[in-house]
Amino acid sequence: MMRPFSQPEPAVNEAAAPPPAATPALAFAQLMQAHRSIRQYRPDPVDSAFIDRVLTQAWAGSSSSGNLNMVSVVKSFDAERRAHLCTLHAGQPMVRQAPLVLTFCADTYRTRQWLAQRDARPGFADFHSWHVGAFDAVILAQTTALALESHGLGICFMGTTMSSMRAIADFLALPPNCLPVTSLVVGWPDETPAQRDRLPPQAWIHEERYQAPTPQDIDTHYAQREQQGRERYLAMGPEMVAAWQQHGISSLAQYYTSPIKYDPDRLAENSAAIEAVLRERGFLAPG
Numbered sequence: 001m002m003r004p005f006s007q008p009e010p011a012v013n014e015a016a017a018p019p020p021a022a023t024p025a026l027a028f029a030q031l032m033q034a035h036r037s038i039r040q041y042r043p044d045p046v047d048s049a050f051i052d053r054v055l056t057q058a059w060a061g062s063s064s065s066g067n068l069n070m071v072s073v074v075k076s077f078d079a080e081r082r083a084h085l086c087t088l089h090a091g092q093p094m095v096r097q098a099p100l101v102l103t104f105c106a107d108t109y110r111t112r113q114w115l116a117q118r119d120a121r122p123g124f125a126d127f128h129s130w131h132v133g134a135f136d137a138v139i140l141a142q143t144t145a146l147a148l149e150s151h152g153l154g155i156c157f158m159g160t161t162m163s164s165m166r167a168i169a170d171f172l173a174l175p176p177n178c179l180p181v182t183s184l185v186v187g188w189p190d191e192t193p194a195q196r197d198r199l200p201p202q203a204w205i206h207e208e209r210y211q212a213p214t215p216q217d218i219d220t221h222y223a224q225r226e227q228q229g230r231e232r233y234l235a236m237g238p239e240m241v242a243a244w245q246q247h248g249i250s251s252l253a254q255y256y257t258s259p260i261k262y263d264p265d266r267l268a269e270n271s272a273a274i275e276a277v278l279r280e281r282g283f284l285a286p287g
């Protein structure tokens, strides 16, 4: 069967396009094209009131399940508190270096308080509501990321929010039915990294029905990232080269599930810890 994207269209048809940034669509395409995760920041501060405005606009521009707005965002500017947060984020240096960390939380606590104060039937203390809050939190985080980038600020998502969920919740004094989902470090970029590849559209956009990839498709779709990713990791320095040798890693795929990247045993432990904290904080029935 023909693949739907044998000739992928460029994101912006430059020949037919009006002058740069002449339309909102083109300006938005350029903004997305300029996205890079930033891991080196200048020390210059970021204004708290400005961040409130960006967050408010981002939330107005994001969909919200049932318009329940079951999210909260905690701003961490204080350098000492960010230093502690850095340890909770596995020591990733940008948490300490960037002037601001935003922690996006799934929060049904406030909604439950509102229900109680209005003599409504209690609700939203279940696994479904966890997802409602978590999806809203991620949607808001991504809209905020683009909004911040439109102002020239840099961002990086912090996946370590999930693995340190309980410790971050305690540190930020989150109540029951409120847990961190993801975080953004925010600041003025001090690096200009190259754009990172994505899998080609043929690999992940399907026409009407899912088309399972053949072994040949996998070879084709992963060829570029296998080469570039391997080169990028091995260019990180002799320690990384030695680690690949020590663990007998000879390809990017082997690296990803090796003990030095996304170790399945560690992810299984993280998953159990997440399940436990969801029970503890009222999003799952006690086991």
Ligand SMILES: Cc1cc2nc3c(=O)[nH]c(=O)nc-3n(C[C@H](O)[C@H](O)[C@H](O)COP(=O)(O)O)c2cc1C
Pocket: 035, 036, 037, 038, 039, 092, 156, 157, 158, 159, 160, 182, 195, 196
């Ligand atoms: C949910 C999520 C969690 C992430 N966690 C981390 C992280 O903990 N540390 C990090 O350096 N980058 C993290 N990233 C950034 C990704 O590594 C980055 O988006 C990816 O490599 C593509 O690069 P780009 O954003 O520059 O295009 C995360 C991204 C997402 C979406």
